[in-house]
Amino acid sequence: MNLMEIEDLGFAYDGTWVLRGVTFRVAQGEFMGILGPNGAGKSTLLRLMDGLLTPREGRVLLEGRPVHTMKRREVARHIAVVPQGQAVDFAFRVAEIVLMGRSPHLKTWSFEGEKDLAVVRRVMEQTDTLALAERTLDRLSGGERQRVLIARALAQEPRILLLDEPTAYLDIRHQVEILNLLKKLNNINGLTVVAVTHDINLASLYCDRIVILDRGGIRADGGPGEILTTQNIEAVYGVAVTASRHETTGRPVVTPRVGA
Amino acid sequence: MGAYTSRDTFTNVTPGRIGRLCLLMGLLLAAASFASLFAGTAEISVTAVVHRYFPALPFLTGDLTEAEAAIITTVRLPRVVLAAVVGASLSVAGVVFQALLRNPLADPYILGISSGSAVGAVLGIITGAGAWSVGIPGLAFLGALAAVLVVFGIAGRDRRLEVNTLLLTGVMVNAFFSAVILFIFSISDHLHLQRALHWIMGDLSLADQGGLSYTSLILVLGTVFLYLFSRPLNLLVMGEETARQLGLAVERTKLALLAAAALITAAAVSASGTIGFVGLIIPHILRLALGPDHRLLLPAAFFLGAAFLVTADTLARCLAAPTELPVGVITALCGAPYFLFLLRRRLRSSP
Numbered sequence: 001m002n003l004m005e006i007e008d009l010g011f012a013y014d015g016t017w018v019l020r021g022v023t024f025r026v027a028q029g030e031f032m033g034i035l036g037p038n039g040a041g042k043s044t045l046l047r048l049m050d051g052l053l054t055p056r057e058g059r060v061l062l063e064g065r066p067v068h069t070m071k072r073r074e075v076a077r078h079i080a081v082v083p084q085g086q087a088v089d090f091a092f093r094v095a096e097i098v099l100m101g102r103s104p105h106l107k108t109w110s111f112e113g114e115k116d117l118a119v120v121r122r123v124m125e126q127t128d129t130l131a132l133a134e135r136t137l138d139r140l141s142g143g144e145r146q147r148v149l150i151a152r153a154l155a156q157e158p159r160i161l162l163l164d165e166p167t168a169y170l171d172i173r174h175q176v177e178i179l180n181l182l183k184k185l186n187n188i189n190g191l192t193v194v195a196v197t198h199d200i201n202l203a204s205l206y207c208d209r210i211v212i213l214d215r216g217g218i219r220a221d222g223g224p225g226e227i228l229t230t231q232n233i234e235a236v237y238g239v240a241v242t243a244s245r246h247e248t249t250g251r252p253v254v255t256p257r258v259g260a
Numbered sequence: 261m262g263a264y265t266s267r268d269t270f271t272n273v274t275p276g277r278i279g280r281l282c283l284l285m286g287l288l289l290a291a292a293s294f295a296s297l298f299a300g301t302a303e304i305s306v307t308a309v310v311h312r313y314f315p316a317l318p319f320l321t322g323d324l325t326e327a328e329a330a331i332i333t334t335v336r337l338p339r340v341v342l343a344a345v346v347g348a349s350l351s352v353a354g355v356v357f358q359a360l361l362r363n364p365l366a367d368p369y370i371l372g373i374s375s376g377s378a379v380g381a382v383l384g385i386i387t388g389a390g391a392w393s394v395g396i397p398g399l400a401f402l403g404a405l406a407a408v409l410v411v412f413g414i415a416g417r418d419r420r421l422e423v424n425t426l427l428l429t430g431v432m433v434n435a436f437f438s439a440v441i442l443f444i445f446s447i448s449d450h451l452h453l454q455r456a457l458h459w460i461m462g463d464l465s466l467a468d469q470g471g472l473s474y475t476s477l478i479l480v481l482g483t484v485f486l487y488l489f490s491r492p493l494n495l496l497v498m499g500e501e502t503a504r505q506l507g508l509a510v511e512r513t514k515l516a517l518l519a520a521a522a523l524i525t526a527a528a529v530s531a532s533g534t535i536g537f538v539g540l541i542i543p544h545i546l547r548l549a550l551g552p553d554h555r556l557l558l559p560a561a562f563f564l565g566a567a568f569l570v571t572a573d574t575l576a577r578c579l580a581a582p583t584e585l586p587v588g589v590i591t592a593l594c595g596a597p598y599f600l601f602l603l604r605r606r607l608r609s610s611p
Contacts, residue, residue, distance in 0.1 A: 090362075109489075
């Protein structure tokens with residue numbers, strides 16, 4: 001079943017097209033990666049998928065309905081976004097931040113009920129953030145902060161999780177930790193995951209499907225084995241690479257050709 | 261504060277806690293008001309007053325002259341109420357402006373409301389209030405509204421109120437109206453000048469029954485309205501994009517909240533002049549004491565702001581008696597050093 005359909009999507013900032021003619025579908029339960037060089041339109045695509053931007057051309061359908069016309073509250077019950085960063089000017093504690101994820105399920109004037117607290121406890125257990133409950137975001141490491149933002153997104157009980165470079169600024173252990181968590185949520189809870197990333201090799205290892213964006217359009221769309229070819233990567237990133245096979249999974253591993 | 265239940269792990273904001281906080285802060289306000297009512301150049305016996313208005317209470321005696329009774333009911337009481345109303349208004353508006361502009365250094369005057377209102381008031385004072393049917397408070401209110409309309413008109417193009425545009429527009433509106441005020445000063449005579457300056461420093465002796473009831477009504481309605489949005493305010497301080505992703509209709513909410521806070525500020529300023537620092541410091545103190553949740557901050561700001569300004573006014577009346585100091589001098593004398601202290605802490609804690 002298609003959860004989201006992106007149809008002939010186009011968007012322009014000040015008359016310059018950032019995305020054009022983008023068409024793809026997101027199936028229920030998929031783990032999808034969006035790759036592409038800086039400026040390819042990845043973040044814009046993510047914002048269009050969440051309905052934060054209104055398409056100039058085409059549309060984004062969430063279960064058959066154009067997402068930018070839906071009420072924010074309703075979008076937030078279906079789609080949760082894990083942003084790249086989070087402002088920390090006002091010192092909310094981790095538990096309070098995760099509790100904010102219940103917002104789309106609450107009335108404007110209301111207190112969190114037992115059900116909300118139960119959901120928050122569950123997602124904090126899943127993301128291993130219960131021990132951080134009393135801390136503030138500015139006292140957390142990059143990996144911990146990322147897990148808290150994922151917990152807040154999960155508290156929305158969404159069907160789709162959109163992530164903007166979830167592994168940026170993390171060391172390899174924390175990158176793997178975050179991706180294993182996402183994989184687990186994808187496998188066990190059937191959560192659909194769409195992640196924008198710069199890390200070709202982690203995308204190759206974790207994603208069922210990858211869309212490569214280039215200059216506002218789709219260059220390739222398919223399984224990692226099909227599309228992570230030297231030809232595609234060299235054309236999109238403009239750098240000479242070699243593609244080999246990962247020892248245990250057989251998936252592509254792309255490395256730059258040094259000195260070539 | 262009760263057992264450490266599972267709820268406490270996740271949120272300490274419950275109707276019970278808010279109720280207890282309001283009760284505590286309400287008692288503080290009552291004490292401050294009581295003290296203010298009996299402090300002053302005319303020494304009036306507390307027991308005599310209580311005896312007069314509650315004759316059924318035992319063990320209280322004392323005679324109150326008509327003059328003394330008049331001082332309590334027509335001079336001091338309206339003034340205490342005005343101080344409380346203005347203090348509450350400025351603090352509540354301060355909390356909201358700081359949240360919406362995501363700037364802990366913002367105060368209710370940041371969008372030019374104070375200077376717009378001052379232009380109206382100064383104009384009225386210089387030309388003689390009798391020339392205007394709406395009186396000085398009415399003129400001040402119109403000036404404040406003019407400033408708000410200019411700021412919203414400019415910053416509100418393409419239907420978004422972008423924070424930086426709002427701040428810059430506010431700074432410019434403030435600068436422009438301040439220049440207008442200085443211009444009016446330069447062409448006005450000594451006597452009028454002194455009255456106008458007094459107004460700008462904040463003057464609670466302006467309390468009049470009619471204005472007071474309007475100001476109180478706007479405060480109460482505005483605060484209730486803002487309080488309904490206290491949880492969305494929590495989302496907004498996390499950033500507008502985050503708030504949108506968490507399901508909030510940000511532009512609509514922001515416009516409604518800014519308008520309500522601006523209206524409360526305009527009403528307070530037109531009743532009392534531009535009393536500074538209340539709207540900056542009370543929100544800060546409360547954030548330090550209670551944390552950032554607006555479901556606690558807003559009611560606490562209402563009561564503590566009221567108690568603070570009532571106390572400041574008591575000091576203003578008594579410190580240099582029989583001369584009365586402008587209450588704005590007291591709030592600034594307490595406020596500025598405290599603010600610098602906060603700023604230093606902030607600079608030290610940031611990396």
